[in-house]
Amino acid sequence: MPKGEKLETLNILFIGDIVGNPGIGMVTNFLRGFVDKYKIDFVVANGENAADGKGITDKIAQRFFGAGINVLTSGNHIWDKFQIHEYMMQERNLLRPLNFPKGSFGSGYVVYDLGHKGKVGVLNLQGRTFMYPIDCPFRTSDWALEKIKAETNLVIVDMHAEATAEKVAMGWYLDGKVSAVIGTHSHVQTADERILPKGTAYITDVGMTGPYDSIIGMKKENAMKRFIYATPSKYEAADSDAKIAAVVLAIDRANGKAVSIERILYPAFDQSVNPVPVSNETSGK
Ligand SMILES: [Fe+2]
Numbered sequence: 001m002p003k004g005e006k007l008e009t010l011n012i013l014f015i016g017d018i019v020g021n022p023g024i025g026m027v028t029n030f031l032r033g034f035v036d037k038y039k040i041d042f043v044v045a046n047g048e049n050a051a052d053g054k055g056i057t058d059k060i061a062q063r064f065f066g067a068g069i070n071v072l073t074s075g076n077h078i079w080d081k082f083q084i085h086e087y088m089m090q091e092r093n094l095l096r097p098l099n100f101p102k103g104s105f106g107s108g109y110v111v112y113d114l115g116h117k118g119k120v121g122v123l124n125l126q127g128r129t130f131m132y133p134i135d136c137p138f139r140t141s142d143w144a145l146e147k148i149k150a151e152t153n154l155v156i157v158d159m160h161a162e163a164t165a166e167k168v169a170m171g172w173y174l175d176g177k178v179s180a181v182i183g184t185h186s187h188v189q190t191a192d193e194r195i196l197p198k199g200t201a202y203i204t205d206v207g208m209t210g211p212y213d214s215i216i217g218m219k220k221e222n223a224m225k226r227f228i229y230a231t232p233s234k235y236e237a238a239d240s241d242a243k244i245a246a247v248v249l250a251i252d253r254a255n256g257k258a259v260s261i262e263r264i265l266y267p268a269f270d271q272s273v274n275p276v277p278v279s280n281e282t283s284g285k
């Protein structure tokens with residue numbers, strides 16, 4: 001690049017799985033602030049758990065679009081609210097993983113036109129390890145990228161998967177072919193954000209936007225019973241200690257390569273020590 005020429009970046013905010021009303025509240029209250037602070041041009045968010053933890057409704061999706069989200073991605077929970085199927089057929093900016101069998105409702109990728117700032121492709125994929133054995137996400141990405149790359153070289157991939165290794169594999173598989181591979185689904189943010197050698201920003205999981213006084217977003221009492229009794233229990237989103245989990249990506253507009261990736265968890269965990277009083281009389285001696 002000639003000396004003095006400024007690198008023009010497209011700044012993208014990617015918000016992790018939005019869970020229930022606490023997650024919706026974080027997005028509607030804080031999105032504008034993040035957009036201003038990081039000079040965001042484009043917002044992607046995974047909305048698969050927005051409707052009390054299970055799926056999303058057309059009303060919630062419209063609320064998100066109204067709040068400034070450009071594209072909503074999803075995952076295995078997108079099918080939980082049957083009423084959304086019709087909406088998914090008409091709303092191109094609400095995605096479901098592309099590698100569900102052909103004929104499933106909705107779209108798995110979109111090319112979004114930002115006018116003079118150019119076009120951004122968003123591709124939603126889902127892993128198969130410890131999940132439904134749907135079509136191959138790797139081969140599906142080959143097919144989709146041929147189409148998307150005809151229009152833009154700025155491409156963001158939401159890799160919705162359970163196994164960390166499968167997400168890491170997708171990061172390496174797509175290194176140099178897309179701008180970013182962002183993992184979702186685990187609801188626990190990982191600290192491995194980096195830019196891979198050929199210019200693809202990567203994180204294994206961006207984390208959950210929702211209530212943290214919970215078991216990955218669900219009420220602790222109910223979710224714990226599933227593990228203790230190994231039987232189904234009520235599925236209900238928790239309601240307190242809401243946080244927003246996201247990454248901010250800067251992408252070189254000229255070639256679609258990532259320039260930076262910054263991880264956000266807001267508000268941060270309170271790390272202060274809160275000791276439990278120890279009684280000397282219970283030492284057992
Ligand atoms: Fe999720």
Ligand SMILES: [Fe+2]
Pocket residue numbers: 048075076077160184185
């Ligand atoms: Fe999921």
